Amino acid sequence: MAHDSNGLSDRVSRRKFIATTGATGIAAIAGCSEGGSSGGSDGESGDGSSGDGGSTDGGSTEEESTETATEQSLSGEINITGSSTVFPLATAVAEEFQKMHSGVDISVQSTGSGGGFENFFCPGESDINNASRPIKDSETQNCNSNNVNPHEIKVATDALTVIINNENDWATEMTVDELAQIWGPEAGSGQTWADINSDWPDEEIERFGAAETSGTFDYFTEVINGEEGAHTQDYEPTEQDRTIVQGVTGSQYAIGYLGFAYYSQNPDQVTAVAVDNGNGPVKPTLETAKSGEYAPLSRPLFTYPAMSALSEQHIAEFCRYFVEQSANTELVANQVGYVPNSQEEMQTELDELNSAIEEANS
Known part of the structure; x- marks a missing residue:
């Protein structure tokens, strides 16, 4: 090579x-x-x-x-x-x-x-x-x-990456608690961005994420929601990360999560969310994943x-x-x-x- x-x-x-x-x-x-x-x-x-x-x-x-x-x-x-x-x-x-x-x-x-x-x-x-x-x-x-x-x-x-639509200018930084409210088992149909933060739009959240057979699903639910499998059923599940990118690209009010490699191939199509684990928001990058700064979504493969x-x-x-x-x-x-x-x-x-x-x- x-x-x-x-x-x-x-x-x-x-x-x-x-x-x-x-x-x-x-x-x-x-x-x-x-x-x-x-x-x-x-x-x-x-x-x-x-x-x-x-x-x-x-x-x-x-x-x-x-x-x-x-x-x-x-x-x-x-x-x-x-x-x-x-x-x-x-x-x-x-x-x-x-x-x-x-x-x-x-x-x-x-x-x-x-x-x-x-x-x-x-x-x-x-x-x-x-x-x-x-x-x-x-x-x-x-x-x-x-x-x-x-x-x-x-x-x-990997730096497991949360992505939003490029027209979403309100949720470019999110806390782990805010992510848990969006993806937790109690989150359901009709939940709006304003339900998470009153300064955000009163528009229904559209979710795209990993299927239950995915290790990404297991890891995400465990570190964000605190329990493996504790995940909302109100989302579009898929094993194909490209489908997640396409879904988020298609709606201003969409959110998804996937492996960093797929985001890095589509950096202009979607926006990566900076995650705040208590020490300020950190963007997913190879450097922050390697250092452990991008927590809790850095993970071994x-x-x-x-x-x-x-x-x-x-x-x-x-x-x-x-x-x-x-x-x-x-x-x-x-x-x-x-x-x-x-x-x-x-x-x-x-x-x-x-x-x-x-x-x-x-």
Whole structure:
């Protein structure tokens, strides 16, 4: 993946890619390697294995030839389900992996974190499940009952973003309590902006948010409303974040919430709300998410391969590559829109993954 003179065009291409795949919620990455060399990461990734097979120094050594042959010999299918928030990152990583391993067919499907665990991963129908919150104990038990043992990998940090229509000039800053009044279980049809703040318009609030199968739904309700699942039913639920953007764009009195990556691809279409958690309003940015200043809506993002899947070489190598790329600032931050792992975090995740792979093959 060239990140120097082509950085802008890469970024524009990724934005178009997210806009199209985000609407459908599924990406089949087979055949993306045409015309590509090995296309690994830039220097940000800190890896020296899966991501740097493309450069030579003028002569092919026997060792280099062996490495190339090993890379090209990988083949098989990888089925990835889960979080719509992690979807654009997983798809971007899968696309780059395909450039080095054309024999590996990867399908990434946006099903929601919970929907992915319940309907695909725990029943053994997918190899990896992405999640925008940690796996629940009940989900782990469900997986274990089907002899599926998940391994947790932190791949990035998100600034979960509340968005409003660009013509909304009254609620650009909101407290956690005001958000709780809008999104709590008691909020219902007929509630107006003036009901939240008497200085705001006496116009009914239109809500667009994550479906109950989404990890974003779980996380948002827990940190804003104080209890997982404590969420109004009077809203338009969806697993497709692009639909939330479109809904908020279409009404001056609308509000929604979604992963920062989708907002960062549409910064001119909607307005991000600055959230006041008691220390003054803070806008969602990669910097405020990384520092923890954007509270309480900064959150870690995960992917969960099954231990049994890690016994397959092509899946193990993809997971290693995903971990290595989690520290790639150009890919994770600039192209997708999340906070990358630090080099230390990446190495910790890689060490733990390698241990899991060794265990899976023992």
